[in-house]
Amino acid sequence: MIKPFIVALGLGTVAFAGPVQADTILPEYEAQARAADPSFSGFSAERGQAFYLKDHATGKAETPSCTTCHMGNPTQAGRTRAGKTIAPMALSQTPDRFQDVKKVEKWFRRNCKSVLGRECSPQEKGDFITFMKTQ
């Protein structure tokens, strides 16, 4: 009787491990957003989409918008200015996106500075990821 129980436990753990990791990053940004603004009422995919498509043009001249490299449709592959392919940002196309906190923070830091000329707020980051989850 003990054996099947252990197997079930094992399977449960395996099935649980993936989603837990994927979802650690949003609650983290949510906590930060709430700390910055007590009236914060959750992330919005629509805001994320508008942010993604907007022609910010407040950063470096070469990169006015996210879409400069990632393209207007996030389910399609992007291309760096140097010509290298970027895997689609949409979670449906690239399921392992937004899992590695260090990597996500590195690219938000770099790309927000390039495109907006400043770091992104926790709300902007959360909206962005929320939008990509719907794609």
Place this chain on the structure above:
Amino acid sequence: MRPLQQSEQSVTSVLIWDLPLRLFHWAMVLVVCVAAVTGYLFEDWWLDVHVWAGYALTALLLFRLIWGFVGSYYSRFNSFPLSIGGVRTHLFDLLRGRSDPKEGHTPVGAWMIVLLLTTLIGLVVSGFVVWGGQENNGPLASVISYGVGKGVEDVHEIFANILMGLIGVHLAGVLVETVIFKHDLIRAMLTGEKQVVPSGKSTAGLKHSVIGIVLFTVIAFGLTYWINSASRANEVAALDQIYKQACGECHMAYHPSLRTQSAWDQLMQGLEDHYGEDASLSDEVAQTVRTYLKDNNALNFDTEAAHKIGRINTPSLRITDTRFWQKKHDDFKDADFRHPAVGSKINCIACHKDAETGRFDDASIKLPKGIKYD
């Protein structure tokens, strides 16, 4: 009439050139053609074919040099009529429109063989030096520096030009003998036989065919063994994984030997505005990258790319601003660099398949479909 009749009767078919010598001659024609066409006319990325022709040439030459001592009578160097007096007489005869049929080489013909073989030796030796030094390839890669290889390239070209001249004279000589004096030298080099009054000196026969073919096989295997065992992939190191990840996500990761240490330092200091993008790294990663770049910068590598591009600093720090880069790519149009398989000028690896190793071997160039070199 009687003596004439007698001499006509005694003219018979004699085997002068043994089979190995004839095979050597025609193999040489083929191999020299391949080497000349790839060397003079084709682009850099045919260099591997040129080098294979060079290796074949080396085996053939080694065979011929040994055959000059152990071959049949007329293949041996000591049968060559090289005396100055003989050459003078021969030349005067030619000018007076006379050329008696000879069993072996004529004096001028013998000197032509000596000059051809000497030039070919020079060509092959200098070829090995350039291949080892400048291209960092082949059996001499580890013993010849880039500078020596680069310098000897001119010598190699001079030998090649001399060879072309000698071949021209050789062909002209054969033409004169064939057309004017009706000595069918080409047929003789095919069948080995000449129509002469036998002197009894020729020793060519089956024995020599067997010995020659065995000898050539041994030389070919020995040479292949030497080339394979002495050639080692010099100056190759896989890119450091942390470096590759840190610097290879937006563009290909450039081998550290493509820039000097001062250029890398300058670049690392300006990562927040890296050609129009923020490419800053965490302190920890940046430190690892700095150390790797320092240890492997252009001064620590002896490749052609390290010498001609890596060691040349440009104000923009860009590789594509070096004169060598521009000279080597000036036949490509802007559209070629925008080709979907390329993307931009800085995506070396689109054509240079070994770009990440820093070697940039000519033989590793593969142009994507749709890009032409003209």
